[in-house]
Amino acid sequence: MSSFETLLEFGRSSAVLSPGTIGVVALIILWTLYVLISNPVTIKFLTSLQKQATQTQVPRIPKIPEAPDALPFVGNLMPLGGRLNENDSTIYSQWPKKLSSDIFQIRLGSERAVVANTFSTIKDLWVGHSNDLIDKPQQHGFAEKLEYDLSGANMTEPIRRCRKAATRALGKPLWPTYYHLLEPSSVYLTRELLSKDDEYMDIYPYLRHIVFDLALSLTYGTVSNGVDDEFTDALVESINQISFFRASTQRLRDYIPILRFLIPDFVSGNLVVAAEKRRQKYLDVIFDALKKRIASGEQLSTPIGQGFQSELYDAILAAYSRNRDKAWEMAFREESVELLVSLYKETLRFWTITPYSLPRTTFKDISYYNTVIPKGTTMIMNAQQANHDTAWYGDDALQFRPTRFMGKTDSLPHLTFGAGSRICPAAALSNRIIYALIARLVLAFKINEPKDPRARKANADMLDFSAEYKSLVALPRRFDVSFSPRDEGWIRTKLL
Ligand code: HEM
DSSP: OOHHHHHHHHHHHOSSSOHHHHHHHHHHHHHHHHHHHHSHHHHHHHHHHHHHHHOOSSOOOTTSOBOSOOBTTTBTOTTTTTTTSSOHHHHHHHHHHHHTOSEEEEEETTEEEEEEOSHHHHIIIIITTGGGGOBOOOOTTTGGGSSOOGGGSOOOHHHHHHHHHHHHHHSGGGGGGTHHHHHHHHHHHHHHHHHTTTOOBOOHHHHHHHHHHHHHHHHHSOOOSOTTOHHHHHHHHHHHHHHHHTTOSOOGGGTOHHHHHHSOHHHHOOHHHHHHHHHHHHHHHHHHHHHHHHHTTOOOOOOOOHHHHHHHHHHHHHHTTTOHHHHHHHTTTOOOOHHHHHHHHHHHHHSOSSTTOOOEEOSSOEEETTEEEOTTOEEEEOHHHHHTOHHHHOGGGGSOOTTTTTTOOOSOSOSTTOOGGGOOTTHHHHHHHHHHHHHHHHHHEEEEOOOOTTSOOOOOOTTTTBSOOSSSSOOBOOOOBEEEESOHHHHHHTOO
């Protein structure tokens, strides 16, 4: 017997659901529906629901194609946020093939965004309209939950002052006051590498320690207690937790207002608030220590290949008339080895650790070719795609070529630090630190791939090098390396 026949049989045999009763119940349901549907409140609710399904902060932008397969409410969010085990940039790179356009619009829930995919489009918009792209999208439940967030805030007066202070602190004239901070970290790293005696190791915690100590000194005039320090690990972990949410398309409720209405903050548990509380707890400890030191009158100073390695080693020595000591000493102070400059630029280009940069918001209407991108539109730079753009870099754009930037002085060699008005204020200082660390490592050691089969191999794929697909910043997969001293006696003279 089919289920329909069973139902009829049940209706026939049941004393309660006689055909007459079923008729009355159906009439009541229909009548209730009619009353509900014709009620102005219901009509308002349904109209607003229908509007919400496709409404965005700015209307659809004419003459810019829309990414395919947008759904009501979610828009194009579903394949993003690492849900397909690929970062957003890799997904953005797939849509233009279907649309035959370098630029297209998408719907991130109720947020309309424009995605630029090629180097020249990004340069036109981010550099050509630098001041029009000075604001940042206000991600729900993010910036307002943080004590201070320069990179996620609109360019208001306090933020302008904050950026000015950051640009000053990170600018070239103050670098000499940081050498005494960077030097010990670099010496510490060299000593540790020497003590490993050719054994393979993961160098990441050491490199992280150098940058972290510099940031701590600049902000709190202090340094951490070393690479294995539990406190530092916990603080870094709490900072990473916050980065995990920044501009991430992982949490649907940040983009879909109705989800926030249905699942309030206290049900979903506000993870940003929890992460901020943890970070603040650690920063309070550091800040309290700083206050005590100030109160006690303390003066605070803020202060691939083996062939290529040989070539680089020779280039470094050649720049200093084969004077190793001078080359070591000047590493943080100048960038006179062109091959090394080209190497760090190519490294940052090829492995784009900020694959979709930090989104911006248009500060006013922008005339772009034959259309207008309205004020308030989210602008997403597909830095990963543009950094591999064959139209910009040539047919070998998908290859790692350390000499690519030799003889080139373009002020925007790649987009890993962003571009235009809100470009990373630490770009030049970060470049210098990378330059100096590589110079010293190559001067002191031969860097080898470990022979031990237990050692972790590096993943050098330009997209798959990162273990992180869901958040803004890539997290390179960890790997082991071994370091053979070129001249142990000489290295020891640098550890004094
Ligand atoms: C290799 C290292 C780094 C990379 C690849 C990087 C990348 C970026 C990117 C892509 C942006 C957004 C730029 C834009 O919107 O166009 C940014 C902003 C920023 N970065 Fe960096 N960064 C690095 C290191 C640092 C360091 C060491 C500091 C501080 C000591 C720093 C401080 C900032 C600040 C304060 C902003 C916000 C600027 C603003 O919104 O006006 N960055 N960074």
